[in-house]
Amino acid sequence: MIGYNGRGDYNSGMSFLPKLEDDLFLATRSTQKQIEQLDGALEEYFRAKFLVQPTLSRQLVSFQANKSRPIYRWYKYKEGFSAGLVEYLFAKYHITDGQILDPFAGSGTALFVASNLGIDADGIELLPIGQQIIATKQIIESQFTSDDLAKLQYWIEKEIWKSSEERVEVPELRITTGAYPDRTRNLIERYLGAIRLEPLAVQALLRFALLCVLEEVSFTRKDGQYLRWDHRSGRKQGAKPFNKGKILDFDQAITQKLAEMIADLTLIPLQPSLFQNGYEEHGEIRLMSGSCLKIMPQLPAATYDALVTSPPYCNRYDYTRTYALELTLLGVNEKELVGLRQDMLSCTVENRAKDLLQMNAEWRTAVDAADDQELLQAILAYLDDQRKAGALNNNGIPRMVRGYFYEMACIIAESARVLKSGAPLLMVNDNVRYAGVSISVDMILSALAERFGFMIENILVLPGGKGNSSQQMGEHGREPLRKCVYVWRKL
Numbered sequence: 001m002i003g004y005n006g007r008g009d010y011n012s013g014m015s016f017l018p019k020l021e022d023d024l025f026l027a028t029r030s031t032q033k034q035i036e037q038l039d040g041a042l043e044e045y046f047r048a049k050f051l052v053q054p055t056l057s058r059q060l061v062s063f064q065a066n067k068s069r070p071i072y073r074w075y076k077y078k079e080g081f082s083a084g085l086v087e088y089l090f091a092k093y094h095i096t097d098g099q100i101l102d103p104f105a106g107s108g109t110a111l112f113v114a115s116n117l118g119i120d121a122d123g124i125e126l127l128p129i130g131q132q133i134i135a136t137k138q139i140i141e142s143q144f145t146s147d148d149l150a151k152l153q154y155w156i157e158k159e160i161w162k163s164s165e166e167r168v169e170v171p172e173l174r175i176t177t178g179a180y181p182d183r184t185r186n187l188i189e190r191y192l193g194a195i196r197l198e199p200l201a202v203q204a205l206l207r208f209a210l211l212c213v214l215e216e217v218s219f220t221r222k223d224g225q226y227l228r229w230d231h232r233s234g235r236k237q238g239a240k241p242f243n244k245g246k247i248l249d250f251d252q253a254i255t256q257k258l259a260e261m262i263a264d265l266t267l268i269p270l271q272p273s274l275f276q277n278g279y280e281e282h283g284e285i286r287l288m289s290g291s292c293l294k295i296m297p298q299l300p301a302a303t304y305d306a307l308v309t310s311p312p313y314c315n316r317y318d319y320t321r322t323y324a325l326e327l328t329l330l331g332v333n334e335k336e337l338v339g340l341r342q343d344m345l346s347c348t349v350e351n352r353a354k355d356l357l358q359m360n361a362e363w364r365t366a367v368d369a370a371d372d373q374e375l376l377q378a379i380l381a382y383l384d385d386q387r388k389a390g391a392l393n394n395n396g397i398p399r400m401v402r403g404y405f406y407e408m409a410c411i412i413a414e415s416a417r418v419l420k421s422g423a424p425l426l427m428v429n430d431n432v433r434y435a436g437v438s439i440s441v442d443m444i445l446s447a448l449a450e451r452f453g454f455m456i457e458n459i460l461v462l463p464g465g466k467g468n469s470s471q472q473m474g475e476h477g478r479e480p481l482r483k484c485v486y487v488w489r490k491l
Contacts, residue, residue, distance in 0.1 A: 028391075031382045035437055038375040042443045046459065049446070053460040053485075060085045061428055061462060061483065066109070070264035071140070074257070075133055075212045077107035078222065079319070081310050081428050085485075086113040089308065093424050093487070095119065098305030099283075101418065103292035103411065104345075108134035108285075110308045115141075115283040122304070123285070124292040126343055127319055129211070129326040134287050136208040140265070141282070143201045149265055151202045156258050159251065166193030173337060175321060176328050178233055179218045187250040188217075209261060213253040214325040219244070222322040224315070225348070291343045293407060296414040297360050303418050310428035311345055311411070314404040314441060316397075318348040345411075346403030349396030353403055356410055366413040369451040370406045376444050379437060386435045397434055409448050416452040419490040425454065427488075431481040442484045454488040 059065045065082035066072040072083050086109060089095070097119060102110040105123030107130055114121040125131050154160075167189040170180070180188065188210070195206045215222060219233035221244045231241035288295050312319070320327065320341045327337065342352055356363050370376060383398035392398075415425055431441045446456045462483045 028382075028385070031378065031385060032437060035375065035378045035382060038378055039438070039440055039443070042375055042440065042447060046443055046446060046456065049456050049459050051458050051460055052463055054463055055088065056085075056460060056462045056485065058462060058483070060088070061485065070267055071137065072107075072109065072112075074208070074261060074264075075107065077130070077133065079310075079312070079317070080106040080109055083109050083113050085428070086110050086308060089426050089485070090114070090117060090119075093306070093426065095306045095308075095424070099303065100306045100308055101299075101304045101415075102307070102309045103296060103415070104309045104311045105134065105287065106130050106310070108137060108287070111285050111287075112137060114308075115285050118281055118283050119305075120283040121285050122288065122299075124288045124290065124295050126289075126291050126340065127323065127327070128330045128332060128340075129323045131287065131289050132208065132211065132326075132330060134285075136204055138285060138287075139201055139204045144205070144265070145201070148199065148202050148205070149262065151198065152205060152258055152262050152265075155206065156255055156262070159255070160194045161187060161191035161254075162251070164190040164194035166190075166196065168192035168196070171328050171331065171333075173324060173328050173332075173334055175227065175324050178235065179220055179325055181217075181219075181247070184217050184250045191250075191254065205261065206258075209254060209257045211326050211329060212257050213248070213250075214329065216248045216253050217250050218325060219247065220325065224317045224322065226318065226321045227324060292411060292414075293345075293354070293356075293359065294343075296411065296418065297362070299414075299418045301417050302420050305420055305423050307415050307419055307423070307425045307427075309426075311408065312347040313430045314347055314401060314432050314439065315430065316348055316394075316400065318350065319344065345407055346400050349394045349400050351396075351400055351403055353399055354407065356406060360410070363410045363413065366409040366448075366452070367406060369413075369448050370409040372451075373405075373444060373447055375440070375447075376405055379439055382437060383434060392435060401434065401439070405444060405448075408445060412445065412449050412454075413452045416449075416454060416490060421490055423490045424457070425449075425486070425488040425490070427486040428484075429486065430483050433481060438481060440482075442482060442486060446486060446488070449486075449488050453491050455491050456486075457489050458487040460485040460487060 060082055063076060063078050063080050063082065065084045069083055090113070096117070099120040099122065100110065100114050101122045103124045105111060105125040108123060111121040111123045111134065123134065125134065170185055170188050170192070191210060195203050198206065219230040220227040228242050228244070229235045230244045230247070231237055232247070318341065320337055332340070341348070341350055344351065346354070356367060380398060380402050383392070383401060386392050387395050387398050419425065429441055429445070432439050442459050446459060450456060464480070
């Protein structure tokens with residue numbers, strides 16, 4: 001691999017700068033051409049598998065389509081897919097019974113759609129916010145009664161929190177300190193104190209309603225890689241201070257959310273227990289809390305009739321930062337937050353490299369498969385060269401990209417092991433771009449999947465590509481990036 005090696009004779013004086021720049025340019029172009037050739041060869045290999053699917057939209061393949069869907073709309077889990085997408089895929093690929101697995105369960109959309117269709121569903125989720133969303137929906141389906149619903153209405157009418165003498169202090173982390181206006185913090189503490197006097201099922205719904213409005217009543221806004229702070233917070237701002245717009249009054253926000261929940265729950269026949277009518281026909285939901293890298297090897301082989309998931313994308317999004325307000329309220333401390341960040345699939349520059357073979361010696365074949373993947377190795381070599389040359393905006397990018405694909409190789413290998421013969425694996429993912437090079441996540445992962453006994457049935461492509469980041473567009477121009485649903489089938 002050609003790349004700048006940082007020899008001292010290149011930077012010993014100003015007279016060598018033009019040569020340095022020329023050599024770096026030539027090395028970069030040479031490596032980019034190699035990547036383009038390997039990418040083109042892989043695209044030719046998979047050409048017959050790509051299928052542009054007009055019925056798929058970015059709204060359907062994201063949380064957006066859930067915004068008008070009762071119950072699913074309560075919490076805006078922006079990184080998830082919609083219930084409509086899962087229903088579409090289940091119908092298209094004839095998933096009608098048995099047991100499914102989602103190793104990145106998120107807010108549990110795939111689990112609950114499966115359950116509503118009478119299919120048993122297992123999910124694995126690392127983040128406590130995802131676990132809480134799923135647990136709350138399970139309480140609604142199995143424990144919540146018409147009397148509990150009346151309690152929620154009473155809370156709206158009387159605004160119980162305003163008169164509460166009991167208070168529970170809002171916990172803070174370094175990255176959440178000062179997140180709320182003083183009045184809002186005071187009302188949240190009164191609200192948390194009043195909750196404790198209610199039956200457990202009502203407590204769960206009230207606490208969940210609070211989680212749903214934290215961002216709206218705070219100085220923060222989720223922005224992928226981090227929390228953005230409004231200039232009114234008093235926090236240090238960059239060159240261009242951020243204004244998130246209207247910060248909702250707490251009373252208004254929590255009242256609106258509780259009203260939305262009541263409206264959605266009222267649509268369901270009360271027996272007196274919600275979902276009692278026909279609930280026995282629903283599939284069982286089982287949630288396993290933790291990292292799928294640790295849990296999947298413990299699952300029995302040839303168990304599942306389908307796997308439906310959307311892993312974190314290789315896009316530097318740090319969920320432990322963007323969901324910091326919610327995680328703090330759920331009791332996550334500083335040490336636990338760091339632990340969650342490291343246990344996540346490597347998708348942020350702060351992830352340290354995982355010793356995969358120490359975690360599971362059986363993953364040797366998965367690691368070897370990633371080692372042998374030519375396009376992946378060319379991309380990793382290029383990113384390493386760019387890092388050495390100081391051309392990356394964060395030196396953690398090569399480590400993150402390497403970790404992402406090697407860990408995904410292990411997850412794909414485990415998926416092949418736990419799926420029954422002939423079972424489909426359906427995965428939503430995005431391609432990405434770093435340092436001017438597009439990374440075909442869809443083709444690299446599909447090539448790895450073939451090594452583990454999957455047949456690539458289709459790569460469903462959303463019409464119209466996603467643009468690269470604004471920074472990348474500024475430096476390298478706009479280049480559409482594929483967003484796809486992979487359809488693999490266990491041979």
